[in-house]
Amino acid sequence: MKDVSIIGVGIHKFGRFDDEPYTKLGLDATQMALRDAKIEWKDIQIAFVGCMYLPATSGVRTLTQLGKTGIPISDVESACATGGTSLGMAAMAVGSGRYDFALALGMEKMPRGFMDPTQLYEDWQIKTGLSQNPMYWALTARRHMAEYGTTIEQLAKVAYKNHKNSVHNPNAMYQKEFSMEEILTSRLVNDPITLLMICAPNEGAAAAVLCPTEIARRYTSQPIRLAACVQTVAQYAADFRVPAKSISARVSPPPVTKFTADKAYAEASLGPKDIDVVEVQDTDAFCEIAAYENLGFCETGEGGRLIDEGVTEIGGRIPVNTSGGLISKGEPIGASHMGQIYHIVKQLRGEAGALQVAKAKVGLAHVLGAGGNCGVTILTR
């Protein structure tokens, strides 16, 4: 495989845009990425469009508005990890040598209100009441609290950090700081998770232009190298688990985030200690704590300590979700990972403004969702 780099990124703010069709969201992100890459739409040779709740051929109907250039345009989907797939396929298209310029676009308009669990969950999950994410993850949070002493205040601190970061991210949905008390006393969704600790399904888009690293400097002075882009599916039935102290790690496969991250670290020849800035799947505040552990930033059970010590704040040793995370940005599923990529690219270029992590050279983005779909991307400058 050829080495692949990102030469342009674009985004449409995440939020709710009743008057804008999904095509508008996708086009805005794509045109911004093309301008950033200093190439034109006619230069793109293949496109992968991640979306989950949009109608068939959404990618074609969006991108052909820029010109009917005849290139293959495919919709792809892997639940919350969809963006890993669109980016991974675009990277493979360029890496294979078959295409020089590929577009990875993620875009989404999600339905409001109750989501039909039969669309995403297995029969046993529905029958046991574990058919909506908040229920599932609340249980895993409670288990972690019981096993390792993680506290509800630590969960709230994750939400506090992310909401605080989002104030400086114009592409986040909320952009509002909340006090610890506001977070802790906001409406209970599923004990112990409150409304301000959980992400909202919403709308948005983000895109990246990829080309072989060997020609990337013709287009930008700051190409961002795709050091690893790994997608996997969990090796166990439930999407999320808490490794219990009482159960030997040897009796079952690793959590899918650890499994995926280990592959990505190997591919990039890097380890957790080399990572300068991180975006993770904080579907709720506990998910971020679990990600700290499974991405190798601390030992199992020590995620709560990391947030207490400020390690994952901007200025800390491993700033996590400097964009504000899904908790403040919302999660437009198809666009989620590409939105993380947009933000990490900005960080590695030194263009993250008030959110900038000093001297960031290596970034990691992580997504995880229904079906156990997981993606970990490592970017370097």
Added chain:
Amino acid sequence: MKDVSIIGVGIHKFGRFDDEPYTKLGLDATQMALRDAKIEWKDIQIAFVGCMYLPATSGVRTLTQLGKTGIPISDVESACATGGTSLGMAAMAVGSGRYDFALALGMEKMPRGFMDPTQLYEDWQIKTGLSQNPMYWALTARRHMAEYGTTIEQLAKVAYKNHKNSVHNPNAMYQKEFSMEEILTSRLVNDPITLLMICAPNEGAAAAVLCPTEIARRYTSQPIRLAACVQTVAQYAADFRVPAKSISARVSPPPVTKFTADKAYAEASLGPKDIDVVEVQDTDAFCEIAAYENLGFCETGEGGRLIDEGVTEIGGRIPVNTSGGLISKGEPIGASHMGQIYHIVKQLRGEAGALQVAKAKVGLAHVLGAGGNCGVTILTR
């Protein structure tokens, strides 16, 4: 890119299977392909699952039933050309050198009754009444008849040939021969297309296992080489057009089937004269006549003559839709192209039974659908 071959194929009969979930259809086709390739599920390193009407993460929920091996499994979609994308992505995964064994699976369960046109068509198409395929294609058929003297009997002959072939294809939905009179007098769908001239949306699955050509003979004595696998999107607004005598071919881009086929022929270093057996998108009988012309088997306007002269029958110079085509098999969208691939592989191996085309060495499969999505695959033995 490495050279890529198919070492195993599998299929679940196309039809309507109220008692079988889509996962069963997909698993049956996959297990048959794995047995055919003489490898096990744990050997597969990446999978692309084409589907259009199934819920999110259908591929994961189907294939992980064979074992949670942790490999990436992505749903992909390009309307009626979906199978081209799943096969093309699997080919790129192997061709890039990143994976040795890839699975391309197509599976579908389509809704019955009226399909919501807003899901697939542009506003102007709905407003002009061109919002369902039969309406669209009936107009193109009528235009071809006016321009080139194509007759309704020639359309009926296409349906006659395909239904007749299907009697020997156990995987076709109808498997029933109809007389010319039955076809011509069956219920009119959209003038001039009658019910027995048009395909039915239905259910089914088909799969292929791919590996580098350099190791393919370890698994099968008859690997089938993927000489070309090209996907494109039409360069004009409407999906289907009839090149009018009165308009110079130079004023507009070629029909998307010609555009795609020319790329595939170039990639395979082969031409229309080299093709021994063909499967095309016969959504209705006229579509097959248009395909004859756009795939280069005759000049524009001469498609009707080809069917009159028996050129595309088994025993003719270029047998087309020896499987019975979509007209008799039905069109489970996600599975459609992979079903064609299954049948072409059988032909090239000499395993097509009563439908066998003598000495078939080169096969071509073609799909075309909403959004102008098109795929042409060329296989050689």
